[in-house]
Amino acid sequence: MKKVEAIIKPFKLEEVKEALAEVGVQGMTVTEVKGFGRQKGHTEIYRGSEYTVDFLPKVKIEIVVQDEEASAVAEAIVKSANTGKIGDGKVFLSPVEEAIRIRTGETGGEAVSVN
Amino acid sequence: MKKVEAIIKPFKLEEVKEALAEVGVQGMTVTEVKGFGRQKGHTEIYRGSEYTVDFLPKVKIEIVVQDEEASAVAEAIVKSANTGKIGDGKVFLSPVEEAIRIRTGETGGEAVSVN
Amino acid sequence: MKKVEAIIKPFKLEEVKEALAEVGVQGMTVTEVKGFGRQKGHTEIYRGSEYTVDFLPKVKIEIVVQDEEASAVAEAIVKSANTGKIGDGKVFLSPVEEAIRIRTGETGGEAVSVN
């Protein structure tokens, strides 16, 4: 299995969720995070004033899927989260060795299956 | 080493912590997250009203342990977090290549040892 | 690629960020977490009163870098986050198989490159 982890702009969360639903994703975990990328020190408008912001609010999405689903999930995120402007975010893929559904004890693919 | 990562119902945190202490876990990190599993769109009572909730509040627990401890830790979580109802959560296991205790510089098993 | 993940004392974040900038880190993600290590049950002063605290506020930092940069990044964190007192935190290294910059579609080293 793979973990697909994405750091995106918060206002893109709804659109990304819809794109993920379309490729069959049924489970995901979302965390509010602060990020900096290469736009560090970048000037932006926040609550009506111009700030040289350091950390920017971002949203982290984590989805564990079977190996063969990972690239479609990553692609759905990249397409739906893209605005073409700096700070759009990153997607990371990493290995997951086991998954367990707590309610049933199911493991592996059955625990993360999209069906 | 392995990371044992669990997404559980928030009200189960105390019980899971106690179960982890019993198997010797001394270090863990807890994050408030929002999740959706297959109960997406599920109707539940929240603050006295009925909502068709989308994201549900969950708690993520992360514990890095030596390889041989990982399955006991996962099992302790599965047992203590289980209510038998949908939304009980997931446990994921993934590889960790190095660990360092910042205060002492200890690495590997010594950095995460339960003793 | 590697994920360098550190759990540190919140007041050390500025110092760690500066140390990371010095080794060329351009992107990082920060999450507020609660932790316990071996100082569990430890008595400390919080908001003017003495408490036997259980979970302590910590900050998690995540940085994905190329393999050859990981040890310098980990070392910069260990040095800058160290106070010599219990609870200084942990650094974990884990494998990352792919990275994508959402704006450009760049992958791998180019997506996380420090230049």
Ligand SMILES: Nc1ncnc2c1ncn2[C@@H]1O[C@H](COP(=O)(O)OP(=O)(O)OP(=O)(O)O)[C@@H](O)[C@H]1O
């Ligand atoms: N190497 C990294 N490791 C961990 N998190 C990262 C990394 N790079 C970026 N991030 C996270 O992703 C968020 C968005 O990054 P961002 O899109 O600005 O990347 P970038 O490389 O600067 O690309 P761009 O030039 O399009 O802005 C950051 O605020 C941070 O939370």
Ligand SMILES: Nc1ncnc2c1ncn2[C@@H]1O[C@H](COP(=O)(O)OP(=O)(O)OP(=O)(O)O)[C@@H](O)[C@H]1O
């Ligand atoms: N594949 C997944 N990837 C990442 N996080 C997940 C995944 N599946 C579930 N989660 C997280 O775990 C939480 C609980 O999931 P949940 O227990 O509802 O899983 P489920 O597969 O729907 O099982 P059940 O049928 O018992 O409800 C979700 O709210 C989400 O935060």
Ligand SMILES: Nc1ncnc2c1ncn2[C@@H]1O[C@H](COP(=O)(O)OP(=O)(O)OP(=O)(O)O)[C@@H](O)[C@H]1O
């Ligand atoms: N094995 C672990 N897995 C996951 N998170 C951990 C682990 N150990 C520690 N942590 C996280 O790191 C934080 C700081 O840990 P801490 O520095 O107290 O580790 P320690 O092993 O008790 O070392 P010390 O003796 O220096 O206090 C904890 O509050 C927790 O969030």
Ligand SMILES: [Mg+2]
């Ligand atoms: Mg940027």
Ligand SMILES: [Mg+2]
């Ligand atoms: Mg469910």
Ligand SMILES: [Mg+2]
């Ligand atoms: Mg400690």
